[in-house]
Amino acid sequence: MLKTEYHKDLTRLNTFGMRVEAKAFIEYDSVADLVELDLEGYPRPVLHIGGGSNLLFTGDFKGTVLHSKIQFIEPLESDPLKISVGAGVVFDDFCKWTCDRQLWGLENLSGIPGEVGAAAVQNIGAYGVEVKDVISRVFCYDFQEEEFVSFGVEDCAYGYRDSIFKHPGTKGRHIVTHVVFQLNNNSVPRLDYGHLKDAVDAAAQGRELTPHLVRKTVLDIRNQKLPDPAKIGSAGSFFKNPIVSRVEYEKIASEYENIPHFDLGDAGMKIPAAWMIEQCGWKGRRQGGAAVWEKQPLVIVNHSGNAFPEEITGLERRIIESVKARFGVELSPEVEHI
Ligand SMILES: Cc1cc2nc3c(=O)[nH]c(=O)nc-3n(C[C@H](O)[C@H](O)[C@H](O)COP(=O)(O)OP(=O)(O)OC[C@H]3O[C@@H](n4cnc5c(N)ncnc54)[C@H](O)[C@@H]3O)c2cc1C
Incomplete structure (x- = not known):
């Protein structure tokens, strides 16, 4: 079935909770509906969304938003x-x-x-x-x-x-x-990231590992670090972790000897953006209705619950500027701006 609505409120369709609307919104629940869909006459551009958890709407969307309800x-x-x-x-x-x-x-x-x-x-x-x-x-x-x-x-x-x-x-x-x-029905846990293995071992207490045990451990870790989208608006990690050349890395490391990094070989060095943002003093800071999440500085949140898009992008801009000024590294957003 195809369902079309005009001037659709998108507040609950983007996890940042931006109070914006789409000129037209079409939801379909089968492939046949999608094929039948004739977008002639609908406002442009067309944007397909999922749960809206990686999007930052910077204002009302003048085009048509599509959403799939194909669920099997x-x-x-x-x-x-x-x-x-x-x-x-x-x-x-x-x-x-x-x-x-x-x-x-x-x-x-x-x-x-x-x-x-x-x-x-x-x-x-x-x-x-x-x-x-x-x-x-x-x-x-x-x-x-x-x-x-x-x-x-x-x-x-x-x-x-x-x-x-x-x-x-x-x-x-x-x-x-x-x-x-x-998928795989043989036990193939991937626990080599950070302290995941320690956390899983502590949860297992000698019991055999199951996918559910790893899942529960991961959910527990995430709940401690990340804002729950049902309670506070965000799009998760706002910035990508930058990859810099070895020369750039050495320059930064000469000043900050404890700089965390992942060696990517010929591709360069990946530096956690969260560390840079924290070094610049942003962790937990608020600016209008927007804030940097106090437990994970990579996340910008809609702190007030009714932040305007400009408050989010204003904070984003100031973070990028201060990281650039301090480390010479240009952060780029992971979140897609619409
Ligand atoms: C609290 C929080 C934690 C997060 N943690 C993580 C994490 O650990 N790792 C991670 O990778 N991401 C994370 N994210 C980001 C986000 O969850 C992912 O990027 C997710 O895949 C976005 O899915 P969505 O359905 O919300 O897509 P949307 O944000 O709606 O869309 C994302 C992109 O996909 C396109 N798209 C959506 N559906 C379709 C479709 N059917 N066909 C073609 N294009 C489509 C959209 O046009 C857009 O370009 C987090 C976000 C939040 C809010």
């Missing part, structure tokens, strides 16, 4: 460890579904807000796992060619929070309809 979770008959999942399924519901069935692969990604379609677009990641590690194939409708296409994981050009679906030229062209994931 179906193991393939040919291989029950391959699970086909509709783009409109809440990603964490699917994580739980797999853990309930003792399937390994998604447990580290537990608790990430948003929907399955966007997860494949964003290449979401947490605790040493990216969703590309578990994706087998992404199925899309190509609005330009008006045909169905599918991409094997190797064709998706996956990178750090990046994919072919975000690249200039292809962005917005492919609507993800469903994704096939490859």
Whole structure:
């Protein structure tokens, strides 16, 4: 079924809680509806959203917002460890579904807000796992060619929070309809990130590891660090962790010898943006209705609950300027500005 609304209030459809509206909003719950959808006459541009958890609306949206309610979770008959999942399924519901069935692969990604379609677009990641590690194939409708296409994981050009679906030229062209994931029923925990192994071992108390145990540990860690979108608006990590050259890194390290970093070999050095932001004194600071989250400085929150988009972008700008002035590094946002 296709449902169209005009002047749709988007406040509850973006986790930042920006009080904005879309000129038109269309929700569909099947692939057949999507094919039938004729956007002739609808306001432009067209934006497909999921749960709105990586978006910052900087004002009312003058075009048409699309949203998928395609919701199914179906193991393939040919291989029950391959699970086909509709783009409109809440990603964490699917994580739980797999853990309930003792399937390994998604447990580290537990608790990430948003929907399955966007997860494949964003290449979401947490605790040493990216969703590309578990994706087998992404199925899309190509609005330009008006045909169905599918991409094997190797064709998706996956990178750090990046994919072919975000690249200039292809962005917005492919609507993800469903994704096939490859799960595993042998125990393959991925615990090599940070202190995850210690936390999981402490929770296990000698018991056998299960996907649920890892999931619960990950959820506990996330709950301690990140704002609950149901209570305080944010889009998670606001900035990407910058990758700098070795020369740039050495220059910063000569002044800050304890600088945390990940060596990416020829690609350079990744420096946690959260550390830089904290060094600049932003942790917990408020500016109007916006604030830097006190437990994780990578997150900007809608502190007052009714912050204006300009308050969020104003804080963003000041953070970028101060990190640049202090470290010579230009932060770039992970959150998509609309
Ligand atoms: C508290 C919090 C914690 C977070 N933690 C993490 C984390 O640990 N790791 C992480 O990677 N991310 C994290 N995020 C960011 C966010 O959850 C992810 O980016 C998520 O994948 C966004 O999903 P969404 O459904 O909300 O997509 P949206 O934000 O609505 O959209 C994201 C992008 O996907 C596109 N899109 C959406 N649906 C489709 C579709 N069906 N077809 C084609 N394009 C589509 C949109 O156009 C947009 O470009 C966090 C966010 C919050 C609020």
